[in-house]
Amino acid sequence: MRLSAIADGFNGIVVHLANHDVTLTAVSRAPLAKLQAFRQRMGWTFPWASSAGGEFNYDFNVSFSEEAQRAGAIDYNYRRGGFVMDALPTTGPVAEFAAMSGTDVPTYARDRPGLSAFALEDGVVYHTYSTYARGVDGIWGMFPWLDRAPKGRNEAGGPWWRHHDDYGRG
Structure with missing residues (x-):
């Protein structure tokens, strides 16, 4: 979504x-x-x-394994834990977005938004x-x-x- x-x-x-x-x-x-x-x-x-x-x-760091999620070892937005989707089970908007996407909350919470930029110089890709x-x-x-x-x-x-x-x- x-x-x-x-x-x-x-x-x-x-x-x-x-x-x-x-x-x-x-x-x-x-x-x-x-x-x-x-x-x-x-x-x-x-x-x-x-x-x-x-x-x-x-x-x-925009997708996470089920194991990392269970262990509370998700690093997202430059920090470990503390993000609204890290607190499972989740209700409210996160649960509604998961339902709108046709999945359950834990699966939905394992993929998050991010943007990265890269530069290509002399055949080398830099993040x-x-x-x-x-x-x-x-x-x-x-x-x-x-x-x-x-x-x-x-x-x-x-x-x-x-x-x-x-x-x-x-």
Whole structure:
């Protein structure tokens, strides 16, 4: 759910980034065929890669094993524990987001939002930046608009966003 709301803003900026020698690529752990089908449903054209079977998401601390979760050994947003999704069992918005995503809370909580930047120089890839949790809000296209609206994000009622093709479906 998070990525879909964030990704709705990617199509329009990809060309601008490319003309500044920047490539935007989304990465998810789902199998590529599933990502491509969802991408087509949403009408997205930006590059989207699958890290299924690889360590990319784990290496950048946005995905966690079930064992690490049980042991309370999750390092996310530059600290160990203390994040709302670390307190299992979780109720409220986290449980609602898990249900909206078609999974249970522990599984949902093992994947979290993050953004990383890399530079390629002389054939070497350098990791130059990462941000997590609320640090990702800056690329979430609707947030700057809502943050300036009279009621702001109006988050008090729990999960409030949907896949863009789900609005009006009850």
